[in-house]
Amino acid sequence: MLKKRGAGVLLHISSMPSPYGIGVFDENVLSFIDKIADMGFTYWQVLPFNPVDASNSPYCSPSAFAGNYLFINPKKLFDTGLIDESDLNENIYHGSPYTADYNFAAEKRLKTLKKAFLNVDEKLAKEIKAFEIENPWLTDFAVYMAVKELEGEKPWWEWEEKHARYYDCIKDVYSFEKRAAFWKFVQYIFFRQWFEIKEYANKKGVAVIGDMPIYVAMDSADVWSNLPMFLIDEKKLKPEKVAGVPPDYFSEDGQLWGNPIYDWKAMKKDGYSWWLQRLGFALKTYDVVRIDHFRAFASYWAVPAESKTAKVGEWLDGPKMDLFNKVFEKFGKNAPIIAEDLGTFGEDVVKLLKDSGLPGMKVAQFAFDPNGDSSHLPHNAVANSINYVGTHDNNTLLGWLWEAGEAERKFALDYCRFKGENWGEGGYRSASCRSVIETVWQSASNVAIVTLQDMCGFGADARMNVPGVAEKNWAFRTTAETIASIDKDYFRHINSLYRRMYPALENE
16 A cells, blocks of 8 residues: 555545535445545545544544544434434534534534433443453543533543542542443444445545544543653643744744643653554554654654743654654554655654655645745655645645745646646636646656545635634535536546556555
8 A cells, every 4th residue: 555656535524515514424425435436546535533622623632542423424323223313303404515514513413422322222332342342542531521521521630639630530430431431332333334434435446544643632531541641740730841833934933732742751661552552543444544743753843831932942852763663563564654744844854754664745735936946846756655736734726826926826837737828717627727636646656635625626715724723624515516526537537547546455
């Protein structure tokens, strides 16, 4: 996997068509898989499956392992007799099909799942227990969610002392048994539904690329239950340093993310067991795992917790190959992992990428400096890389063309051999978008990936995320009609022409 030429489509579950206000694991996902498989795509990339934060971002989640219950298909609950028709109908959404309504979905899905939980029989209870035994993270997550509910949804460091201290709390786990049992049920249902989808994709010859945020939220089951693995004052229950990136051309204050920093010395003593467990579960959940902010494994920007900006900080050494030697020892040298090596760079990142042998990323929208020879230009791409027309953090391709400076846009269009006059015309057959897509497809990169928005020639209003902006992100959603309208013959042609139709899942 990732060693042969292939192509993929980036579309998150939340963006899928559905009658439930947000995409779910239903027949619309199966239809999407059918469509991209028929076009010769061999990869489908999703964004993190983790529960989202208050801004609907999956990159600052209360769990590095758990799945987002909003994606659970209510119809499947009805089909298996866990809810009745009136419960199912309560989940039907009557708002815009082009926007993911997280608030509606959260309210209805949680209410529905609590009703479904009341109908768990002995057979299902045994299946849930077997799932918990197979996945030890589930016990801590379920207790964390149970206590969080009991504590009025406050962050764990504001809980009663007996609850805030993990080892004290876990001794009294039976006090939360019923509440915790509900969350175990939810996660079992989530992954049962997902693995059915993944099995379908794999049978169609489509491998799933998942996404792993490097950091976890301070208010998470992972930090609460693994406190010694983070740079956190265990008496005050406060972080000593937090994550971010330093000032650069784009931000004079840098970006202060606020996530707690790993205590890599403690993790090394522990044999990196938490990371191995996390990666192992991710590699079971997906076929390939993209690790976000890979550069932090080489060195990371650590900001004093009391700082108001990321200006004040220092570069500290990450675990480098010490961690990845353990990873390859457990999962093999050819473990299907993609390194998101974008952002602030350095020779240590270049060395780690080379030493690990992992494929890095190229993004066409970063390539077209009219006065430079960017490493992102398709002619500079190496085979061992994943080449993106744009990622979920970029503008759509059409939106980018409109917002680019004149010199940058002219260079991009010349480089991509755009011959038309109306570069600003979008739609399913946008000539300017196709010229960029084809140029990426011609690159030496083993894998080329395009977002669904760029396949459709959509404008900036279809953008998924604007980094550093808290509002109005993650809301893009499409319809079954839109997916059906994509020019199948065109994408099948370029996948064949540029030799990107090799099966991703056949044995190496």
